[in-house]
Structure formats: structure tokens, C-alpha cells
Amino acid sequence: MFDLKEYLQKKRSIINNALQSIVYRKVSDTRLKSSVSYSLFGQGKRLRPILCIASYNAVSSDDHRAVLPIACALECVHTYSLIHDDLPALDDDALRRGNPTCHVQFDEATAILTGDALLTLAFEIVSDESMGASSAQDLRNYLQVIKILSEAAGCRGMIEGQARDLAFEGVKLNEQELQQMHDLKTGAMIRACVQSGAILGNAQNAEFENLTLYAAKIGLAFQVTDDILNVTGDPERLGKNTGTDAIRGKNTYPGLLGLENAMTYAQSLIGQALRALKNFDDRAKPLRAIAGYIIERSR
Amino acid sequence: MFDLKEYLQKKRSIINNALQSIVYRKVSDTRLKSSVSYSLFGQGKRLRPILCIASYNAVSSDDHRAVLPIACALECVHTYSLIHDDLPALDDDALRRGNPTCHVQFDEATAILTGDALLTLAFEIVSDESMGASSAQDLRNYLQVIKILSEAAGCRGMIEGQARDLAFEGVKLNEQELQQMHDLKTGAMIRACVQSGAILGNAQNAEFENLTLYAAKIGLAFQVTDDILNVTGDPERLGKNTGTDAIRGKNTYPGLLGLENAMTYAQSLIGQALRALKNFDDRAKPLRAIAGYIIERSR
Numbered sequence: 001m002f003d004l005k006e007y008l009q010k011k012r013s014i015i016n017n018a019l020q021s022i023v024y025r026k027v028s029d030t031r032l033k034s035s036v037s038y039s040l041f042g043q044g045k046r047l048r049p050i051l052c053i054a055s056y057n058a059v060s061s062d063d064h065r066a067v068l069p070i071a072c073a074l075e076c077v078h079t080y081s082l083i084h085d086d087l088p089a090l091d092d093d094a095l096r097r098g099n100p101t102c103h104v105q106f107d108e109a110t111a112i113l114t115g116d117a118l119l120t121l122a123f124e125i126v127s128d129e130s131m132g133a134s135s136a137q138d139l140r141n142y143l144q145v146i147k148i149l150s151e152a153a154g155c156r157g158m159i160e161g162q163a164r165d166l167a168f169e170g171v172k173l174n175e176q177e178l179q180q181m182h183d184l185k186t187g188a189m190i191r192a193c194v195q196s197g198a199i200l201g202n203a204q205n206a207e208f209e210n211l212t213l214y215a216a217k218i219g220l221a222f223q224v225t226d227d228i229l230n231v232t233g234d235p236e237r238l239g240k241n242t243g244t245d246a247i248r249g250k251n252t253y254p255g256l257l258g259l260e261n262a263m264t265y266a267q268s269l270i271g272q273a274l275r276a277l278k279n280f281d282d283r284a285k286p287l288r289a290i291a292g293y294i295i296e297r298s299r
Numbered sequence: 300m301f302d303l304k305e306y307l308q309k310k311r312s313i314i315n316n317a318l319q320s321i322v323y324r325k326v327s328d329t330r331l332k333s334s335v336s337y338s339l340f341g342q343g344k345r346l347r348p349i350l351c352i353a354s355y356n357a358v359s360s361d362d363h364r365a366v367l368p369i370a371c372a373l374e375c376v377h378t379y380s381l382i383h384d385d386l387p388a389l390d391d392d393a394l395r396r397g398n399p400t401c402h403v404q405f406d407e408a409t410a411i412l413t414g415d416a417l418l419t420l421a422f423e424i425v426s427d428e429s430m431g432a433s434s435a436q437d438l439r440n441y442l443q444v445i446k447i448l449s450e451a452a453g454c455r456g457m458i459e460g461q462a463r464d465l466a467f468e469g470v471k472l473n474e475q476e477l478q479q480m481h482d483l484k485t486g487a488m489i490r491a492c493v494q495s496g497a498i499l500g501n502a503q504n505a506e507f508e509n510l511t512l513y514a515a516k517i518g519l520a521f522q523v524t525d526d527i528l529n530v531t532g533d534p535e536r537l538g539k540n541t542g543t544d545a546i547r548g549k550n551t552y553p554g555l556l557g558l559e560n561a562m563t564y565a566q567s568l569i570g571q572a573l574r575a576l577k578n579f580d581d582r583a584k585p586l587r588a589i590a591g592y593i594i595e596r597s598r
Contacts (some may be wrong), residue, residue, distance in 0.1 A: 089407035108388035
């Protein structure tokens with residue numbers, strides 16, 4: 001019986017240690033070090049870096065050593081995106097992971113620079129790590145990871161999703177438009193996490209395709225669940241305010257499908273994610289368990 | 300006789316065309332495409348990408364084809380840094396390159412996302428370009444460029460310089476502290492431009508060291524000149540407001556050394572930059588001419 005809770009705790013602790021050592025080595029300015037640490041070491045679930053490691057483990061029998069820095073880079077990009085999204089000019093959120101957001105705790109200028117620093121740091125981490133590689137295949141793997149990461153975070157990925165999200169406040173979307181927006185805003189980065197792990201683990205083409213499909217399904221399920229939690233969740237347990245989507249006139253799955261149907265939809269997406277892994281052996285156990293965990297958050 | 304004006308015009312036009320094609324291919328969202336274009340295609344001098352190409356040409360006999368995308372990536376990082384620096388929470392500048400700054404022309408949210416997009420795009424461009432490489436040496440060159448670029452732009456480079464600049468407003472610095480701040484804030488990226496060109500041109504160690512020294516000297520001369528222009532320059536010709544450093548209590552070279560001494564200092568730095576190139580042949584002509592151009596702006 002696979003113990004997901006223990007797996008997540010172990011990986012979180014490994015990731016936190018690695019991130020701490022990166023920040024210690026890479027950030028010298030005292031205020032930046034403190035704002036970067038504050039933002040990275042909140043109550044993050046570390047879902048994205050864990051997905052990267054779990055994906056690597058699904059195709060490789062090595063432990064996590066080779067993939068850990070890449071997983072940390074992905075968490076840096078995720079954290080940067082939260083800091084900038086929370087800014088007054090964007091979502092203007094005061095609470096994140098149970099704590100004041102970066103611009104509230106520090107100031108706006110520091111929050112902008114902290115986000116910039118974390119985004120840049122991600123690419124520094126990956127390129128640093130690549131310096132130890134010698135074979136053309138390994139070097140190409142790192143470049144592929146950088147390509148995947150920059151595309152997913154970039155203006156045909158997360159940033160386009162964010163731009164659409166802002167543009168669409170108060171505009172009624174149909175299901176296809178909503179799905180496209182989420183696919184860009186959160187889906188692209190979740191896919192990049194799973195794909196990066198697969199690439200470093202030298203996944204074969206069919207494995208890579210199936211892992212990509214898995215990622216697309218759980219990415220969407222994650223967003224549907226997030227929308228549900230914004231209606232039904234407990235702000236204290238979630239560490240962020242709820243009911244905010246309705247106030248801002250955001251397009252959400254419960255708003256579009258109704259709460260009941262949104263829950264059924266999330267459930268069916270998880271089923272599809274699991275089917276994408278049907279040809280994988282027991283090394284995909286963590287990925288399978290994480291799929292379930294993604295919607296269980298909402299119960 | 301080397302015609303710098305013609306050289307700069309030719310390179311600018313090549314860079315602008317390449318950037319235009321990148322934006323066309325890479326940015327789909329209409330508003331983002333328009334804000335990215337607005338920011339990239341102002342009246343930029345393209346000094347950084349030209350330095351990258353000129354450095355490549357100083358060690359390689361190829362034309363600019365291999366280095367052009369990398370030069371564009373460097374301009375993207377530079378433009379992102381201007382957009383974020385101009386934000387109300389940071390320098391709060393309304394005018395840049397003769398036009399309203401991005402957040403004035405669009406809005407703050409768009410300016411933040413546009414900067415984020417350009418920073419991310421830089422890494423997308425380099426990794427895209429690397430996909431055509433096959434030898435381990437070429438692959439390693441691209442990874443080295445990503446490492447240099449992310450370090451120069453990052454929290455032990457430009458972002459640290461920006462953080463210090465904010466922290467030091469109204470605090471009196473000595474010459475060493477001022478130089479350190481500028482070395483981080485503008486020097487690191489100028490060095491990265493010259494180094495990236497050198498790496499793609501497969502520069503030998505001694506060549507790389509000398510080009511790095513050249514870059515450090517012109518980078519500092521550039522900043523000294525910038526400070527001088529903020530006192531003596533014509534806002535219309537510069538395309539930005541002057542006298543702003545004094546109003547904000549910024550530390551500057553004219554403030555520290557006096558205007559006359561600051562000009563002499565800039566001149567001596569250019570002499571040092573030229574001496575760093577003494578073992579280079581005629582292929583370094585553009586680099587030599589650019590050194591002079593950097594302080595001639597101030598006359």
C-alpha cells in the first residue's frame with residue numbers, strides 16, 4: 001500500500017532543503033534574501049516540484065538527485081508567478097498560503113524585484129546544473145527543459161493565460177474558452193513539471209506522450225478543484241481568501257457548470273489521467289496517488 | 300576608415316527585423332503583442348545586442364547569423380528591466396526613449412506582464428536556437444550563454460544592483476560602493492552581452508578574459524556618462540527626463556567627483572577598454588569604435 005502522505009512529506013522536506021541551500025548560495029542582498037525566503041518558504045504544497053520528481057521516478061530507477069535542482073527551478077517559477085499575480089495592479093491579494101502576500105509584508109518594489117529574481121533564478125539553477133553534464137544527450141536534455149519551462153511560463157503559456165484572465169474579468173466565457181484560459185494559466189506549467197522530469201529521466205516517446213496527457217488532465221482537474229474551493233473552501237485551511245472569484249466576476253467552473261457538475265467533471269478528469277498511465281509499472285505509483293490527491297483537497 | 304554610424308545603422312536594422320519576427324511568432328495575445336512591440340520598438344540604441352554581435356565578430360569570421368538570436372534575447376532582457384524599473388513602485392518614470400513608459404501607455408498590470416514576458420522570452424529564444432546544435436561543444440555554448448545571462452540579470456547581478464539602488468536613495472556612498480552598485484545594475488548585463496558573443500564565437504581563454512575586461516570598462520564608462528547626461532543632457536535628444544537623479548537623491552559620479560572629474564574618469568575608462576583589445580586584429584574595429592561612441596553621447 002503506497003503511503004502518499006509520507007511520500008509528499010519526504011519530498012517536501014528534500015525540496016525545502018535544496019531550495020534553502022540555493023537561496024543561501026545565490027542571493028546576497030539582505031532584503032532580497034529575506035523576501036525570496038519569505039515567499040518560497042510559506043506553506044507551499046510543493047505540488048509542482050513533486051510532480052517533476054514523481055514523473056522522473058516513473059521512467060527512471062535513479063533516485064531524485066539528478067532531478068531535484070530542476071524541481072526547485074520549477075517551484076521558483078511558480079512562486080514568482082504567485083508574487084506578481086498578487087500585486088495590487090493584478091489580483092491585489094493580501095493573503096497567500098496563510099500569510100500576508102509579498103508586497104504586503106515588504107513593499108511593492110520589493111515584490112516586483114523578488115518575482116523577477118525568482119524567475120531569473122530558475123534559469124540560473126538549470127544552467128548551473130547542466131555544467132556537470134558531458135554527453136550531448138545530457139546537454140540537450142537540459143536545453144530541452146529550459147525550452148519547455150520558458151515556453152510554459154511565457155507569452156504562449158502562463159503569461160498569456162494571466163493576460164486573458166485579466167481581460168476576461170466580467171466577460172462571460174463558454175466552456176472551451178474557459179478551458180483554454182486555464183490550460184495556459186496553470187495547465188502549461190503543470191505540464192512543464194511533468195515533462196521536465198520525463199526528459200531528465202530519458203523517457204521514451206510513448207512514455208513522454210502519456211505523461212503529457214496525464215499532466216494535461218490533472219492540470220485541468222486542479223483548476224476545476226481550485227474554482228470549487230473558492231466557493232466551498234475554508235479560508236483558514238486554504239490559507240487564502242475565498243469567494244473572491246465571484247466578487248471579481250471571474251469565470252469559473254462552478255459558475256459555468258454548477259457546483260455538482262464541476263465536481264463530477266473533476267472526477268472524470270482524474271479517471272482520464274489514470275488511464276494515461278495504464279502502461280506504466282509500479283514506479284508510477286506516486287503519480288497515480290497524486291492524481292487522486294488533487295481533487296481530494298476539495299472534500 | 301571604419302564607419303561606425305553606418306555599422307550601427309546596419310546592425311540596428313538587422314536586430315529590429317529579427318526582433319519583429321520573434322514577436323510575431325512568439326506572442327499571440329493581442330494586447331501583449333502590442334505592449335511588447337511598443338516597448339521593444341521605441342527609439343532604442345540597441346547597444347547591448349550590437350555589443351554581442353561585435354564581440355562575436357571580433358573572434359569569429361562568420362557573419363552574424365549564429366549570434367543574432369542571442370543578441371535579440373539580450374535586448375529582451377534589457378527592455379524588460381527598463382519596463383519594470385520605470386514602474387510607479389520603482390523609479391516611477393513617465394518617459395522613456397522619447398515615449399510614454401509602458402505602464403503609462405498601457406497600464407501597470409500590462410507593464411508587469413510585459414516585463415515578465417520579455418524576460419521569459421529571452422530564455423525561450425536561446426533554447427529554441429540551441430535545438431539546431433548537434434555537437435556537445437555547441438550545446439555547451441548555449442548553456443553557458445544561459446548561465447551568463449541568468450547570472451547577470453539575476454540576484455547577484457542586475458536585480459541586486461536595482462535593490463541596492465532603491466535602498467541607497469538618500470544614503471551617501473563612497474566611490475567603491477557606487478562602482479559596485481553600477482557594476483551590478485548595468486555592468487553585469489553589458490559584460491554578459493560581450494561574453495555571450497565571445498562564447499558563441501568560440502573565443503579562446505585569453506580572448507574571453509580580454510573581452511570581459513573591455514566590457515567591464517565600457518560598462519562603467521557607460522554609467523558615468525549616463526550620470527553626466529542626467530545633469531547636462533537635453534531631454535528631447537535623450538528621450539527621457541533629466542535632473543531626476545538630483546531630485547531623488549541618487550548617488551552619481553558627477554555628484555561624487557564633480558562634473559569635470561567625472562568626464563575625465565569616463566575618458567580614462569575608455570582608454571583602458573581599448574588597451575584590453577590590443578592583441579585583437581581588425582575584426583575588433585567595431586568594438587573599438589563603440590568604446591569611443593559610449594562617451595561621445597555626452598558631448
